[in-house]
Amino acid sequence: MSAAPVRPQLDALRWRDVEVLSYKREGAAPFRDVTRQVLFDLPGLACQLRYFEVAPGGHTTLERHVHAHAVVIERGRGRVLVGDAIHDVAPHDLVHVPALAWHQFVAADDAPLGFLCMVNAERDRPQLPTPEELARLCADPAIAAFVRT
Amino acid sequence: MSAAPVRPQLDALRWRDVEVLSYKREGAAPFRDVTRQVLFDLPGLACQLRYFEVAPGGHTTLERHVHAHAVVIERGRGRVLVGDAIHDVAPHDLVHVPALAWHQFVAADDAPLGFLCMVNAERDRPQLPTPEELARLCADPAIAAFVRT
Numbered sequence: 001m002s003a004a005p006v007r008p009q010l011d012a013l014r015w016r017d018v019e020v021l022s023y024k025r026e027g028a029a030p031f032r033d034v035t036r037q038v039l040f041d042l043p044g045l046a047c048q049l050r051y052f053e054v055a056p057g058g059h060t061t062l063e064r065h066v067h068a069h070a071v072v073i074e075r076g077r078g079r080v081l082v083g084d085a086i087h088d089v090a091p092h093d094l095v096h097v098p099a100l101a102w103h104q105f106v107a108a109d110d111a112p113l114g115f116l117c118m119v120n121a122e123r124d125r126p127q128l129p130t131p132e133e134l135a136r137l138c139a140d141p142a143i144a145a146f147v148r149t
Numbered sequence: 150m151s152a153a154p155v156r157p158q159l160d161a162l163r164w165r166d167v168e169v170l171s172y173k174r175e176g177a178a179p180f181r182d183v184t185r186q187v188l189f190d191l192p193g194l195a196c197q198l199r200y201f202e203v204a205p206g207g208h209t210t211l212e213r214h215v216h217a218h219a220v221v222i223e224r225g226r227g228r229v230l231v232g233d234a235i236h237d238v239a240p241h242d243l244v245h246v247p248a249l250a251w252h253q254f255v256a257a258d259d260a261p262l263g264f265l266c267m268v269n270a271e272r273d274r275p276q277l278p279t280p281e282e283l284a285r286l287c288a289d290p291a292i293a294a295f296v297r298t
Binding site: 004005006007008009012013015018039040042044045046047049066067068070072074080082083085087089090091092093094095096097098099101116118120121 | 154155156157161167188194198231
């Protein structure tokens with residue numbers, strides 16, 4: 001990561017010296033049309049700040065982990081599953097994903113969904129739902145209609 | 150802090166369940182027209198995320214500390230001193246304040262300057278410049294003209 005004190009935004013949510021990365025390794029987990037940019041990952045800082053952008057119609061992975069997410073929506077529109085509830089989200093809304101809550105970010109069909117996400121630099125790996133866990137989640141018809149797997 | 154998974158933005162950069170606080174105790178250090186909102190301060194997260202807003206013509210304290218700041222500008226316009234350089238900043242620009250760098254955020258005369266700031270939850274207290282340190286900083290006429298003390 002560049003040590004430049006100021007990295008200006010160049011284009012919408014694209015920055016000098018910040019690489020646009022794949023969300024995850026293709027095939028590692030189910031997701032669709034998501035980019036990842038690591039904005040801050042510094043030795044003295046205990047958290048990282050990343051910017052994710054889900055293209056219209058895309059979604060992140062349905063997953064959970066012990067580490068928490070602290071999210072600020074920055075762009076577009078979409079819906080978020082946290083635990084057992086689905087929420088509409090828009091710019092500057094705050095989303096807290098607590099430990100071991102199932103979560104998934106889904107962009108609107110006609111708008112992207114971009115968000116900042118703060119996480120501990122040292123953290124556990126995400127878990128995917130087992131078929132039993134997925135069946136339990138999808139016992140709620142609203143969640144069954146929402147989740148992308 | 151509320152445990153609600155989603156806290157919507159209510160008005161511009163104001164949120165449900167987020168209190169608008171003083172930047173610092175009045176008289177504790179020189180500053181002008183700055184508010185502070187703590188967006189995320191959670192037991193399992195090693196960093197806090199705060200939103201500061203400097204009103205037009207206002208400024209944060211000229212200070213330094215061992216802990217770093219990771220900043221994303223969210224609103225308005227202004228200038229930032231980091232170390233020995235002054236930078237213009239606008240929404241979505243990224244600012245990194247490294248350990249022990251003198252820094253100050255100054256809003257434009259006709260626009261506020263709002264920014265997210267990530268810091269370690271456990272951190273040292275800010276230091277104000279001694280008269281000697283201030284004189285050394287102000288040996289640069291651009292910095293002398295910029296700093297508010």
